[in-house]
Amino acid sequence: MKKPTLVDVGQEAGVSAITVSRALRQPEKVSDSMRAKVNAAVKKLGYVPDVAAAALASKRSNIIGMVVPSFSNNVFADVLAGAYDAIEGTGFTIQIGNVNYSALTEETLLPNLLNLRPVGLIVAGVDQTRRSKELLKMAACPVVQVMDTDSDPLDMIVGFSHSDAAATAVGHMIDMGFRRIGFLGARMDPRSQKRMAGYRYALEQRGLFDPALQVTTQSSSSVSVGGHLLADLLAIAPDCDAIFCNNDDIAVGAAFECQRRNLAIPRDMGICGFNDLGTAAEMHPRLSSVFTPRFEIGRRAVEMAVRAINGPLPAEDRIVDLGVELRVRASTNLANVS
Amino acid sequence: MKKPTLVDVGQEAGVSAITVSRALRQPEKVSDSMRAKVNAAVKKLGYVPDVAAAALASKRSNIIGMVVPSFSNNVFADVLAGAYDAIEGTGFTIQIGNVNYSALTEETLLPNLLNLRPVGLIVAGVDQTRRSKELLKMAACPVVQVMDTDSDPLDMIVGFSHSDAAATAVGHMIDMGFRRIGFLGARMDPRSQKRMAGYRYALEQRGLFDPALQVTTQSSSSVSVGGHLLADLLAIAPDCDAIFCNNDDIAVGAAFECQRRNLAIPRDMGICGFNDLGTAAEMHPRLSSVFTPRFEIGRRAVEMAVRAINGPLPAEDRIVDLGVELRVRASTNLANVS
DNA sequence: TTGACAAATGATTGCGCAATCATTTAAGGT
DNA sequence: ACCTTAAATGATTGCGCAATCATTTGTCAA
Structure with missing residues (x-):
């Protein structure tokens, strides 16, 4: 009851093993009748190629x-x-x-x-x-x-x-009338850094960039961290009127923090997330976000x-x-x- | 510049290939000096075993x-x-x-x-x-x-x-005074079914089970679906005073729906989620959930x-x-x- | 009918390793 | 010193397949 090999299939079909191999890997190289014979034998024996042997022989x-x-x-x-x-x-x-x-x-x-x-x-x-x-x-x-x-x-x-995406989002926030837009970021992996660069670029274009409004942490992203980051930002810059968040978890956490502080969204605090993972869109109020494919x-x-x-x-x-x-x-x- | 093999390592170390193989796989079977020699050669040549060949030879x-x-x-x-x-x-x-x-x-x-x-x-x-x-x-x-x-x-x-976990959670809700507890479930894979069974069991124990309060869908779980499910439940049973949710996404979505309907949590609607994925704990108000390891x-x-x-x-x-x-x-x- | 050529099929070999069995070396007892 | 036994090391073989090269069969034109 051991696994059938190419040789077994070949015997069953009355042909050589290498022909079976060809019939399976390069069907166009064998005649129609051969292909049919081989396929029948493969099916009958339940042959499945051994990936390890194939990898060894072909070096791939x-x-x-x-x-x-x-x-x-x-x-x-x-x-x-x-x-x-x-x-x-x-x-x-x-x-x-x-x-x-x-x-x-x-x-x-x-x-x-x-x-x-x-x-x-x-x-x-x-x-x-x-x-x-x-x-x-x-x-x-x-x-x-x-x-x-x-x-x-x-x-x-x-x-x-990532930088263009962030710049677009922040540009939109400026267009909507926000002027003191903060950045909240966790993890700060390379892609987060690029989003922060895009945020900075958009604000610098309008002369609105203020480095003090960037609050980040190396700890990993979560809804909970989003709340803490907003708290930190507000402690530094109480006049902040909006935040662009590194991702949706941060945005959602920040929104909850706003609720706890009775800050109305977007009147007291505009919020934009990143990735548009689903929860942000269902919140009350619904959060803007950048959908990523x-x-x-x-x-x-x-x-x-x-x-x-x-x-x-x-x-x-x-x-x-x-x-x-x-x-x-x-x-x-x-x-x-x- | 091709990959070194066991034979190459053996030559470098002045021993046979099979001894190298043993030194690497069963270090306790070779002498200390041999192990040191082999390890040095392995390091010098940058030898890495070929997994395909090992798999083929050992059949595992x-x-x-x-x-x-x-x-x-x-x-x-x-x-x-x-x-x-x-x-x-x-x-x-x-x-x-x-x-x-x-x-x-x-x-x-x-x-x-x-x-x-x-x-x-x-x-x-x-x-x-x-x-x-x-x-x-x-x-x-x-x-x-x-x-x-x-x-x-x-x-x-x-x-x-899953059934015990759900029964515990629903038992808790009954203890807290909820009497018309609904079930919201999406996907309804086997584990969801078991959670629903646990929900039912806990209610039946107290004579509180009402099949009409179970609202489920086969579509996959999401925050958005949670809102819809609660809407469906309230249409059928406006007197429902709490919900046990199949998972946290559903619970969070249902909580947002409550906010949109101005239903106070937990006064008008108690909510318990499942899995405790993070967002639920940060909501306003914070949602109870069953943490799963x-x-x-x-x-x-x-x-x-x-x-x-x-x-x-x-x-x-x-x-x-x-x-x-x-x-x-x-x-x-x-x-x-x- | 034959020869030339392409298409189809087959035989042989080795990929790199581990299993198996064989051999050598070391250790211990008397 | 000698034998016994265990520990350490080596030689050979084959895992199942694809690459390479060799051979056969079929096709068509002159």
Whole structure:
């Protein structure tokens, strides 16, 4: 009752093992009748190729490696969901590495991932260490960086510009009449930094930037932290009239803090989040946020990797900027306030 | 510049290849001096074992397969985070399969996973199809079911009783004085069903059960859906004075709906969520919820699998019930209401 | 009918490692 | 010093497959 091999299938079909291998991997190279015979034998015996043997013989696996900073962050959960959606039916497999927002962990993880001889690699962000970048450049497979188009890609990239997205959102808040707009940020990973840069740029354009209005922490993001950050900001700058938040958790937490302090949103405090994860849109009042195409980023990244396995993509297909969508809701709409 | 092999390391160290293999895999079987020599050669050449060749030769991989219903659900994101935390340093690798809450998808995924010759398997829930269960039973590796201790395990299990957890929470609500307690549930996967059963049991004990107060939908869970479900419930039963929610998203959405309807929490409507994901605790007022040890479940599942790889565990270690923690907050505390 | 050529199929080899069995070396007792 | 036994190390083989090269079969034109 052991697993059938190519030889077993060959005997069943009355042909050689290598022909079976070809019939399965390059069906167009064998005659129609042969293909039918082989498929019948495969089905009868329940043959399934041994991935380890195939990987050893061909020196390439069916693995697409994927490096994410965290599972618990919904953003990457969505990216993963998109990636798994796209991998379906391609015959490839995703192997996830979690690096806990640590560039150093990434540096030790990459050699392990590379050791699997992946056919493709998808990594979050563009801010790898020098050594990680070298490993990625030397990798014998296509590499897709995801999330972030603010820098040039090593090979291919899909995402959006965090600084542009933030600048757009803050520009909108200025347009709505807010003048003392604070920034609340937790974690402050590279993408958060870029959002903060976009925030700064938009304010500097109008001569409204005040460094004192930026309150950040290295601790990880949560609704609870959002409340604390707003409290800190208000202690420093009681005249602050709006906040742009690094992400939706912070925004939601800040909104709850406003409720506890009886600050009316948006009259006393305008709020804009980032990512538009769902809760923000359902709050009372509903919070404005910047929707980011997370699922789509995962999907496209896998598609790019799979395409690139059969040869390099043309230059114009190597960079995909999916943009974002500013979703304006009550929390920044000063116009409707009496 | 190709990858060094065991033979290369052996030559460098002046010993045979197989001794190198042993020095690395069973260090206690070689002499101290040999181990030192080999380690030096390994380091000098930067040798890394080829996993495909090892898998082929030994007929076993270093893979622990893990089947989850979804990435986007924070519950499983936390379980995965715990699992990845525990796998660190064990030399094993996690291979994730996402089955999108579909038992049928699971059935087609499992053979693929099994084909990797995993050394362990971790699957969510106890409600696999008959065929899936057969595959798991015949699997040549330890199997850990996670999340749910409401049924007997196929092999090992770690989680908690969803029905007991729900019954405890609803019992608490009854104790606080609520009498017309509704149930709001989305997705209604097997674990949701068990929570609903626990809800029912607690109410039946006091003669308070009314089937009309159960409002559910098959659509997936979200804050938005929580609001709709409460609206539906109130349309049917305006006298409802509290709700036990299938999860925190539903609870938070229902709480927002209360705010929109000017229903005071908990005076007009008591609310209890499930999982205690963070947002609920920060709301205004803060929502009661049932904390579930998700990260710990992932961690323990990997630990169990790794232990069981070296031989079956004693019976008393094969079932781990981590329990839950009812976290009572303002949203069910009728006592403090004037 | 034959020859030229392409399409289809087959035989051989080795990928890098671990299992198995064989051999050597060291340790301990008398 | 000698033998016994265990510990340490080595030689050989095959895991299941794909790459490479070799051979057969089929097709078509002259």
